[in-house]
Amino acid sequence: MPEFSPTEYAVPLFVVAVLAEMIWAKFRAPESYEPKDTLVSLAFGLGSTVAGALLGGFALFVFIAAYEHRVFDFGEQWWSVWWAWPLCFVLDDLKYYWVHRAGHRIRWMWASHVNHHSSQHYNLSTALRQSWTGAFTFGLMFALPLILLGFHPVMIAICGGFNLIYQFWIHTEAIGRMPRWFEAVMNTPSHHRVHHATNPRYLDRNYAGVFIIWDKMFGTFEPEREDEQIRYGIIKQLGSFNLLWAVFHEWIGMLSDIWRAPWKHKLSYLLREPGWSHDGSRDTSDMIRDRWRSRVAEQPPTKPVAARNPIERPGEAA
Structure with a gap:
């Protein structure tokens, strides 16, 4: 099977989307972008790519070794088994939910994942804040069950790449809510804004990658509210652009x-x-x-109060 990295093909689309959102923000929500913060996010993205190239060999070695002990065998032409691809994608997303949840609940893993949450702004450039140190945690162990089931490491990597691409567009305030049926099943900007919030009701909620159903199944779902302004970042903010x-x-x-x-x-x-x-x-x-x-x-019950300084989003009243 020829080498294929979906994220490499998506990079030009990422750049175009960030520029388009910057133009939108200039006229509709200028506070959503801060130049120094955006530069840090871009540097995170570049650094994570370099770190992946330098340190990814260890994970590949572990995965190839584990693949030799697989329970099921899809054959030498595993890439042509069509039904294995959607199955792998769904199972890989379930794996992502649990590794992401562990990244918030185990400090060793949080030390790496906190990078993604460190911005007090929420825009498409925030999606590029990927960790440089993921190889020093045990997150890769969560993929071993899939490999032992017979999914080739390359198949998992490709499915993971498309998962990462999907998650890019949900890092925005330019989109309010998607249609109700879509919000019920898929991860969306509304659901993921909750995940990046520091508001007490939103802490450690909505871990989903692609399918929000995992959070609903495992009790970690929280819908976004219109009467509470979201505060982004981490509990103890960085206070620096270093x-x-x-x-x-x-x-x-x-x-x-x-x-x-x-x-x-x-x-x-x-x-x-x-x-x-x-x-x-x-x-x-x-x-x-x-x-x-x-x-x-x-507190005694009170009437709902609109969020302070709400961001006007397309399709919603100002």
């Missing part, structure tokens, strides 16, 4: 915590959820959400 700090700040924080922690807690700072601390001095997303729910429960 690229290296943006890439490595959580690794530095995690290793620092491990170094200072008592021996019996060191592993917990690696494997527990972000924000966990052995002395209770910090907040996890669950703690923040629970505290917010308690405040809401104590």
Whole structure:
């Protein structure tokens, strides 16, 4: 089978789409783009490509070795088994849901994934904030079940490439909501804005890649509300446009915590959820959400209030 990388073919479309959104933002939502922030996002994208080229060989070695122990065999011409492609795509998206969820719930993986959430702006350039350090986590292990089932590593890589391409367009505020039937099944800009929010009700929700049904099945779905303005970024914002700090700040924080922690807690700072601390001095997303729910429960009911400074989106009233 000839080598094929769908993301390479999509790069020109990414560039055109970012430029088009910049033009839209200039007239409709100028606050959605910040030049320094956009440059950092572009540098993230370039760096992740280089890191993938340098470090991807290890994952390929593991996958090829695992493929030798596959349970099912699609034959030497596995690429011509038509029904295996859609099946692989769906299963790979399910795999993505769980690796993405782990990326938010295990600090070792969050140290890499936090890069994608570090911008306080939400636009198509944000989609390019891909990690440089993913090879240093165990995220690749989530793909091993697919390989052992008989899906060739190249097939999984191609399906993963199309998954990544799909996720590009949902990083925008230029689109309000898609038709109801589409919103019910697919991941959309509305669903993914929730995922990038720091609002307590939205924390650690909507992990989906392509199909939002996984979040609905596993209890992590939260719809976007019109009466609450979304705040983007991370709980403790970077406060800097320094690229290296943006890439490595959580690794530095995690290793620092491990170094200072008592021996019996060191592993917990690696494997527990972000924000966990052995002395209770910090907040996890669950703690923040629970505290917010308690405040809401104590407040008397009020009439819905429109979000402050709402962004006018095509097809919606201003």
